[in-house]
Amino acid sequence: MPEHDKKLCGDSAKEINLDAAPEDFALLLNLIDHRPITGSHSWPELGKVMDLGNKYQFFHLCQLVIGHISHHSPTGNPWTVFALASQLKLPTLAKTARGDFGQSHLWYADEKGVRAKLMDGATGVYAAALLRAIDLNVGVERWVYDSSGNSRWIRGTDWAGVSRDFDLDK
Numbered sequence: 001m002p003e004h005d006k007k008l009c010g011d012s013a014k015e016i017n018l019d020a021a022p023e024d025f026a027l028l029l030n031l032i033d034h035r036p037i038t039g040s041h042s043w044p045e046l047g048k049v050m051d052l053g054n055k056y057q058f059f060h061l062c063q064l065v066i067g068h069i070s071h072h073s074p075t076g077n078p079w080t081v082f083a084l085a086s087q088l089k090l091p092t093l094a095k096t097a098r099g100d101f102g103q104s105h106l107w108y109a110d111e112k113g114v115r116a117k118l119m120d121g122a123t124g125v126y127a128a129a130l131l132r133a134i135d136l137n138v139g140v141e142r143w144v145y146d147s148s149g150n151s152r153w154i155r156g157t158d159w160a161g162v163s164r165d166f167d168l169d170k
Contacts, residue, residue, distance in 0.1 A: 018056070024048045031064040040072035043097065047080030054088065062090050069096055082130075083121030091168055094126055098133075098163040129168050137161035 018025060027049050030037050046065055053061030062085070074081075078097035085094035114134065119127040137158040145151045 018052075020052050021048070024052055028052055028058070028061070031061060031068060032058060034064075037068060037072070040074055041068075042076035043074045043078035043081050044076055046074055047084055050081065050084050050088075054084070062088060062093060066090075066093050066096065069093075079121070082126070086123040086126030087121075091126075091166075095163055095166050098130070098159060098166060101157075101159045101162065125168055129166050129170070130162070132170065133162040133165040133167070136165045 020028070024045070027037070027041065027045065029035075031049065046069070050062055050065055053059075078101060082094050082097040082101075085091070085097065114131060119130075122130070134157055139156040139158060143151060
């Protein structure tokens with residue numbers, strides 16, 4: 001590592017703790033440097049990188065994440081990315097994440113099954129638009145078993161339709 005140059009750096013700290021997992025930092029650098037990224041990452045991984053980029057004010061990072069998503073579909077729970085996109089006012093990214101909500105804590109949601117605590121992290125406008133889109137895209141009732149083995153009737157949600165009908169202006 002080169003010596004600390006006071007002429008160039010002034011009195012700034014000699015070391016900066018980025019407080020990031022090496023994998024997250026590596027993905028951040030690869031995105032910023034426009035390096036080819038093979039394969040997809042999970043929604044939670046992308047959320048961590050976006051959060052890191054937001055923390056250190058890499059404002060264009062979210063656009064790079066959107067570009068990456070268009071070439072490599074993420075896997076896993078997209079809620080973190082949706083919530084962060086709502087806070088950063090990025091409707092395109094929020095809309096992209098909603099298509100995978102079947103893998104989130106809202107997988108079973110219908111217009112009556114979504115509670116306020118399930119919207120944790122999302123801003124009011126985005127949460128309201130999401131609830132409206134869910135209301136427009138509920139399916140017929142069906143019998144399902146939850147993770148604890150209990151059965152019940154629920155009305156499923158067409159998440160592709162929710163993504164299509166998500167509109168912040170309505």
